[in-house]
Amino acid sequence: MAAPLRIALAGLGTVGGGVIRLIETNAALITRRAGRPIEIVAVSARDRGKDRGVDLSRYAWEDDMTAMAARDDVDAVVELVGGADGPALTLARNAIQHGKSLVTANKAMIAHHGLELAELTEKAKVALKFEAAVAGGVPVIKGLREGAAANNIDRLYGILNGTCNFILSTMEDTGRDFSDVLSEAQAKGYAEADPSFDVEGTDAAHKLAILSAIAFGTRIDFASVETQGITRIQAADIAQADALGYVIRLIGIAEVDEHSENGEGGQRRLFQRVHPHLVPFDHPLAHVDGATNAVVAEGNFSGRLLFQGAGAGDGPTASAVVADLIDIARGDLGGEAGAPFSIQVSEMETMAPAPSGHRLGRAYIRFTVADRPGVLAEITAAMRDAGVSIESLIQKGRHEEGGNVLVAMVTHEGPEARVSEALRLLEGSPALAERPLVMQLLGE
């Protein structure tokens, strides 16, 4: 039997507890698969006294988690503290600089500092692994980095936030409104007390930025992800979408844009967006319900690949963390030079963010308008003047608010800039009771 892989674990919240339970429950199996045991040596968290339902007495306790990085009896550090900066980042840097491999579930840290950490690991010849940072237990980082490695990825998109997907699919099943379902999700522990990180799309944007870097070989550019959350979606939108043959899902989408405004072969630019989309019933993502995540990658040889499973929770996240540890125990560090993002940081492209105005697509636009003559004429005139062609339009009285009416339309395919222009023409119109809501239709 080879020597065990000795690990230190920082952060003993839900996921940390899950990792300990997994390593204990599946110990024999892990040893057979990894070729050697994975042994927890030291643990650390903010509050030593807290009851976590797991027996920590067998592990050394470190009050200062950063000290774990320097322990001679540790081969790999597992960071489950969270937060883009602060103690998590300090620990990560220290661990790598002390020659330890680092495994983390921390999407914010990777989205903001992943390239810096990758460069450190490339120098230190250790592994940096973060399968748990995207899509919980679904091995989509591995799927892209290794499984689809032979492909030029044309497009990447998916459902990257389980909380939003739970809320949207529950709204769909029950006809209830956003705020109502959000409260239930909070009561059940599916949503945080402050849900904005999830429902405003930030969490999904972190994950998308990480996947983009791996799929397209570009430097992570979280700041350029166009992000719009799900808070303005109403039960009426979901009903309208259903009548048209669609469900609504929060979709993160990324692709390389080779468009040039001058008609010449343009510079490669990166388009990244997290927005609610209308997804046609016959698309695999339309059947992804509850707190599930799913990622689609379209390769130039593989065609469309789909990875799907539980996007969060202690079990699935622990599954991904320990899979990374098994890779390290097996000696699969992703090549001598590491390259956590598939290619080395020095080889990554810097792509400017792609503008969205010239993108061709179909859009769903919902107006809430005063119920009086001439409003429809005003809206349709603005569409005509901006060159937006309307495919279908439904006007419907809203019982919950006196006097206001819902007008929902789907456009024919056209440049997104035209829709923006139409809305600009309508800006400040007294006919509009609130800002219109625009959602793209997910194309084939």
Add this chain to the structure above:
Amino acid sequence: MAAPLRIALAGLGTVGGGVIRLIETNAALITRRAGRPIEIVAVSARDRGKDRGVDLSRYAWEDDMTAMAARDDVDAVVELVGGADGPALTLARNAIQHGKSLVTANKAMIAHHGLELAELTEKAKVALKFEAAVAGGVPVIKGLREGAAANNIDRLYGILNGTCNFILSTMEDTGRDFSDVLSEAQAKGYAEADPSFDVEGTDAAHKLAILSAIAFGTRIDFASVETQGITRIQAADIAQADALGYVIRLIGIAEVDEHSENGEGGQRRLFQRVHPHLVPFDHPLAHVDGATNAVVAEGNFSGRLLFQGAGAGDGPTASAVVADLIDIARGDLGGEAGAPFSIQVSEMETMAPAPSGHRLGRAYIRFTVADRPGVLAEITAAMRDAGVSIESLIQKGRHEEGGNVLVAMVTHEGPEARVSEALRLLEGSPALAERPLVMQLLGE
């Protein structure tokens, strides 16, 4: 730049051509991701003169493909010849024994000789990789072997044959009968001139046996896969299933059975079956259409993982072959000792095949009977006598055959042995125009 990974390619059919095209088209990308180029050194096939639409002049030609295994200028051999034995197996053995890593898409060879080859690679410290052998371009071998490695897999099932899935989903969409759609599939090149290997379930059984070994750590046992094809499925079965809320899919399913006939903790036995199943509309596999493959693995921590994509074709298969080569170029051989099936062959369990009689499930049973009084009474009496409880029953005249009537029923949950017993009681009955068709309902 590190030295290239030099490969020899045996077999220049559709997939071989695809591998050459992929390596040429995506060469720059592969080099960045693998950290070094992948270079084709030598090729071999039966007929040198054949036009394959790719330029072979840059590669050395070997008339005797086995000679490629001995070339000093080759690091890895790609076997795309096909056939469980014969030249493919000879080449594979020779390559490994000469210290070359082996990449193959040959499911029949792996299902029959995978363990022998794995033992050879474990000794030779080279890699044996066969991602392309299961589910085409979908990285499901990697997903199970590495992505889900931390989990005890409870159950594994999926759609493993694209030809069958194309036929079934086309029957579903068009209402046409099996033989009619099969002819179309043959004309389009989706099905072989002799389709029995696909439509009788043998191909899916090969793949299932390979996945079982990885998921459960058992020695490959292809011979014990209970196999039933799709040739007896009629348009009327698909219509009945639809009316009940199901689609019909050829499903390969495997799980470890700890049942003991004496009520004590039993010996672990392996249950493996490839049969057409009724899949409920709300199951992800119900939306897998066309020549797509999809595999579900249920882990004790990950929960349900789904991998889906194109199951065949030159592009997807080449994508998987080259992904294996990139792993090898990166130095990720799956650990020092190789272990192509996740654990070393010497550590694998030998499990006896599990009997199916005690399995609890719901079944669809279709009878074709003479249209005369008393037939329904005879059938339902047999069900009663065998202890089968009927949940729903439909009797329907068949226009295409005079005098015969279709009786389709779905049972309540019960042991499979009772259904077999009921059919035994009806055996030889003059009321039955043909042998009844039984399909299990895919459970949650």
